[in-house]
Amino acid sequence: MISLYNYKQDLKEQGIIFSFSGPMSHDIIEGIGSAIRIKISEGENGDKNIALKVFSIFVEQVENVINYSVEKDSIDSDMGFGIVVVGKKDDIYFISGGNKIPNEKVEKLETMLSNLIAMDKEELKAFYKERRKAAKEGDSKGAGIGFIEMARKSTKPIEYNFIPVDDEYSFFTIKISI
Amino acid sequence: MENLYIEATKSSPEIDFNKDTNTLSVKGESYPENTAQFYEPVFEWLESYLEELEDAQVNVNMELIYFNSSSSKALMDIFDTLEEASEDGKNIVVNWIYDEDNDAALEYGEEFAEDMESLTFNLIEK
Numbered sequence: 001m002i003s004l005y006n007y008k009q010d011l012k013e014q015g016i017i018f019s020f021s022g023p024m025s026h027d028i029i030e031g032i033g034s035a036i037r038i039k040i041s042e043g044e045n046g047d048k049n050i051a052l053k054v055f056s057i058f059v060e061q062v063e064n065v066i067n068y069s070v071e072k073d074s075i076d077s078d079m080g081f082g083i084v085v086v087g088k089k090d091d092i093y094f095i096s097g098g099n100k101i102p103n104e105k106v107e108k109l110e111t112m113l114s115n116l117i118a119m120d121k122e123e124l125k126a127f128y129k130e131r132r133k134a135a136k137e138g139d140s141k142g143a144g145i146g147f148i149e150m151a152r153k154s155t156k157p158i159e160y161n162f163i164p165v166d167d168e169y170s171f172f173t174i175k176i177s178i
Numbered sequence: 179m180e181n182l183y184i185e186a187t188k189s190s191p192e193i194d195f196n197k198d199t200n201t202l203s204v205k206g207e208s209y210p211e212n213t214a215q216f217y218e219p220v221f222e223w224l225e226s227y228l229e230e231l232e233d234a235q236v237n238v239n240m241e242l243i244y245f246n247s248s249s250s251k252a253l254m255d256i257f258d259t260l261e262e263a264s265e266d267g268k269n270i271v272v273n274w275i276y277d278e279d280n281d282a283a284l285e286y287g288e289e290f291a292e293d294m295e296s297l298t299f300n301l302i303e304k
Contacts, residue, residue, distance in 0.1 A: 026211035030188050049281045052244055056282075059209050059246050078211070129293060132254045145247040 015089035023079040024065045033058055036086055040093070050178060053153050054093050057176045058086060060146040061097030069099035070169060092155070098173040106162050106170050112144070113160050113174075116151040124152045150176050179230065182223040190216055191242060195223055200236045208245035208253075217252040224256065228263045236268065241275040241304075243283065250286070257290055257297065264297040271298045278303050 011019055017039065020032060033055055041051035065082030072080050082099030101109070119127060128148045151158050159175040179197060186192035191206035202224075210216040238260065245253065257272070264270045272294075274287035284301065291299040 026189070029209065034188075048279055052280070052282055056244065056246065063246070063248075125289070129289065132251050133258075133293075145251060149247040149250075 011085075014087060015094075016085045016087035018086040019083070020085070021083040023073070023081050024062050024069075024084070025079045026066070029059055029062050033062075050093065053178045054086060054095060057095040057150055057153060057178065058084065060150055061095060061174065061176075064146060064174075065097060065099045068101060070102055071100050093178040094175055095178070096173060096175040098171060100165060100169045101172050103164070103168060103170055106172075109172065110162070112147065113158055116147060117157045119151070121152070124148060128152060150174075153178065179223070179226055182219065184219070193220055195220075195227070197227055197230075200231075200234045201239065202236065203239040203241070205239070205241045207243050208249035210249070213246075213248040213252055217249075217255075221255070221259070224259060228259070228268065231263070231268055233269060236270045238270065238272045239275060240272065240287075242286075243277070243280060245286075253290070254293075257294060257299075261294055261297040271300065273300050273302050275302045275304055 018032060018036060020028065036058055037051045037055045039051075040046065040054055041048045061084050065084065066078065066080045069080030069082045071082070080099060082097065084095070084097040086093065086095050088094070116124065116127075128145065131145050131148060147158075154176040156177040159177075161173050163171045163173070165171055181197055182193060182195040184190070184193040186206040187210075189207060190210040191204050191208050194201075194203040194205070196202070240253075242253075260270050260272065274290065276283035276287055284303075287299075287301045291301060
C-alpha cells in the first residue's frame with residue numbers, strides 16, 4: 001500500500017497546516033473552519049484578529065468551490081469538488097483554493113481578478129460598497145463580493161492562475177496572503 | 179403578528195425580533211449554507227412589522243462576531259429597509275455592538291454607518 005509520509009512531508013515543506021481535497025460541503029466550513037480559528041488564535045503568538053481573517057478567506061474559498069466547481073455529483077448537488085489549503089510561510093498566512101471551471105468562464109474571471117489587483121484600498125472599498133448595494137447578477141451567488149472581500153483582506157495582491165485541463169475545462173487556483 | 183425567534187446555530191445568528199418591546203436583536207455568527215433562505219423569514223417579518231409600526235422607538239441590536247460576504251449583502255438589505263422606514267418618519271436606532279478586540283467587527287460597523295443617512299447608527303463597544 002502507499003504511504004502518506006511523502007505527501008505529508010511535501011505539505012510540511014510548503015508550510016501547509018491544513019489541506020482538504022475532495023467534495024466540499026457547508027459542514028467542512030464549520031468543522032475545519034473551527035479548527036483553523038482555534039489553531040491560529042490560541043497559543044503564545046495567538047491572534048484572534050488574524051484567526052478571523054484567515055477563517056473569513058477560508059469560508060469564501062470553500063463557498064466558491066461549492067458554488068462554482070464544475071465537478072459535482074449532480075447539477076443541484078450542494079457539494080463541489082476542489083481543494084483548499086491553509087498554510088504559513090515567513091510569518092505570513094496563505095489560503096489557497098482551486099477547482100475546475102469551464103473554459104468559457106476563464107476570461108471573465110481573469111478580467112475581474114486583474115481589475116481587483118489594479119485597485120488600491122480606497123477603490124476596493126468603494127467597489128465593495130457599490131457591489132453590495134447592487135442586485136445579484138446571473139449565476140453569481142454573490143461571488144463578486146466574495147472576491148472583493150478577499151482582495152481587501154489580502155496583504156499582498158491576489159495571486160491566481162489557470163491551468164488548461166482539456167478542451168472544455170481549466171483548473172483555477174487563487175491565493176490570498178494574510 | 180407574532181414575535182420572531184430563530185435559535186442560533188454555529189453558522190447562523192440568533193434572531194430575536196420582539197414587537198412588544200420593539201427590540202430587534204441579531205446575535206452571533208452569520209455564514210449560513212443558504213443565505214437567501216435563512217434571511218427570507220427575517221425580511222418578511224421586518225416588512226410586516228414596519229408596516230404596522232407607529233411612533234414607538236425601535237432598537238435594533240446587531241452583535242455579530244463574524245459574517246461572510248453573502249451575509250454582508252443581506253445585512254445591507256436589512257439596513258436599507260430600516261433606512262427607508264426612517265426616511266418615512268419611523269423612529270429607529272441601530273446599535274452595532276462589537277467586542278473591543280474584534281477589529282473587523284468595528285470596521286464593518288463603520289462602513290455600514292457611512293452608508294446610512296437618516297438612520298441613527300451607533301457603534302457600541304461591548
